[in-house]
Amino acid sequence: MPKIPVITPRRLMKILRSLGFQKDHITGSHFVFYHPQTKKRAVVPRHLKDLPKGTLMSILREVGISKEEFGSLL
Structure with a gap:
């Protein structure tokens, strides 16, 4: 299994947007992203x-992508 790279929330949000997720709202210290077609949500810390x-x-489990798919998006 490939190692998961260390990334910042900002980088993860860029990747989520490239997958079609849209920022839905902010709750406290978390961004909530929503995918309009798959109806999936992803909650990303805001720090x-x-x-x-x-x-x-x-977060990858919430989104429904594997480590390998995630590695190819970087």
């Missing part, structure tokens, strides 16, 4: 630090 690997993996 400048790198995302922990567990948080990133959870």
